[in-house]
Structures are given as structure tokens and as C-alpha cells.
Amino acid sequence: MTKNHIAWKIRIGATCVTAVGALLLTCPATGTEIINRRLDESTSSNQSVNMDSVITELEKNIAGRENEPAEKVFRNIQILKGQPAIRVLRIMQFGFAPALGVECKYCHVESGWEKDDNQAKQIARKMWNMVGTINQQVKDIVHDEATVNCYTCHRSQEKPALNPEAKK
Numbered sequence: 001m002t003k004n005h006i007a008w009k010i011r012i013g014a015t016c017v018t019a020v021g022a023l024l025l026t027c028p029a030t031g032t033e034i035i036n037r038r039l040d041e042s043t044s045s046n047q048s049v050n051m052d053s054v055i056t057e058l059e060k061n062i063a064g065r066e067n068e069p070a071e072k073v074f075r076n077i078q079i080l081k082g083q084p085a086i087r088v089l090r091i092m093q094f095g096f097a098p099a100l101g102v103e104c105k106y107c108h109v110e111s112g113w114e115k116d117d118n119q120a121k122q123i124a125r126k127m128w129n130m131v132g133t134i135n136q137q138v139k140d141i142v143h144d145e146a147t148v149n150c151y152t153c154h155r156s157q158e159k160p161a162l163n164p165e166a167k168k
Contacts, residue, residue: 051103055093056128062086075114079125096124099150 031136059066062073071077073085080088097103107124109115116122127150135147151158 051093051097053105055089059086059087062089076116079128096150097158100154105157 051107052164065073067084069081070083070085070088071081074088083091092104100106104113107118107121109117131148131150136138138146138148153162155161
């Protein structure tokens with residue numbers, strides 16, 4: 001992981017903590033076809049989807065609308081409403097994906113990213129609300145910038161890392 005990547009993660013993590021929201025990205029109507037084509041291509045060749053190429057396609061798709069509220073650019077935004085569309089992409093790319101060690105299709109249905117059929121997406125929304133609650137309690141207790149985020153527990157794993165390795 002590069003220093004730039006870590007800096008993005010920290011900055012995005014702090015942004016996520018202050019956002020009223022949860023993990024949830026849906027593609028614009030025209031972007032869904034592009035992403036599904038890439039998913040189909042990667043599935044047929046048994047390769048994983050290259051998240052950077054997905055993000056690049058989405059960036060092209062929202063060109064000129066990057067600073068519009070996410071809910072005006074993407075479908076079914078329930079969390080992160082009011083955030084600029086480009087920030088939602090960055091939160092997914094540099095925040096949630098590396099914090100959980102996953103790619104887009106872990107939470108999103110390949111045939112329609114706006115769909116709520118994937119249980120992981122539902123869990124992510126609930127967990128994001130939990131993170132907001134915890135951060136409010138931390139602020140009430142220690143009155144400083146201390147926060148938790150997805151990485152605090154997940155450590156780049158799909159399931160929270162509940163049993164950390166003992167120091168040797």
C-alpha cells in the first residue's frame with residue numbers, strides 16, 4: 001500500500017465519519033451497462049473485476065456532474081445523500097473497498113447496481129449507521145477527534161477481525 005493510498009484512506013475515513021450515511025453506490029443508468037459488460041467479461045475469463053477500471057468508467061460516465069449530489073447522479077442512494085458524486089466514488093474506492101478487502105460486486109448485484117438484493121449491501125448500511133452511533137459516543141466520552149471506521153474492526157477482511165493476533 002502506497003503512502004498516497006494510506007493518506008486517501010485516512011482522509012476518506014474522516015470524511016465518512018462526518019457523513020450521514022452508509023456504504024452504498026449505484027451506477028447511473030448508462031453506467032450499469034458498462035459495468036455489467038466488464039463484470040461479464042471478467043466472469044467469462046475467470047478474472048476478478050479490476051476496480052480501478054470500473055471507477056474509471058464511472059468517472060467518464062459522470063463527467064460534468066462530479067460535484068452534483070450523489071442522489072441526483074446515482075440511483076438508490078440511501079446513505080451519503082448530499083455528498084458530491086465523485087466523493088462517493090472515492091469513498092468506495094479508497095475507503096470501503098480496502099477497509100473490507102473487497103471489490104464492487106461484494107455488495108452490489110451485478111445485473112443492477114441499484115438493486116438491494118445483496119444482503120452484504122443491507123448489512124453495510126446498518127453497520128455504517130452503527131459506526132456513526134459509536135463515533136458520537138466516542139466524541140461524547142473523549143471530546144476529541146478520535147473515530148472508528150470500517151477498518152477499525154475489519155482490517156481489510158470481509159468479516160470483522162474479532163480475534164487479533166497476540167504480540168510476540
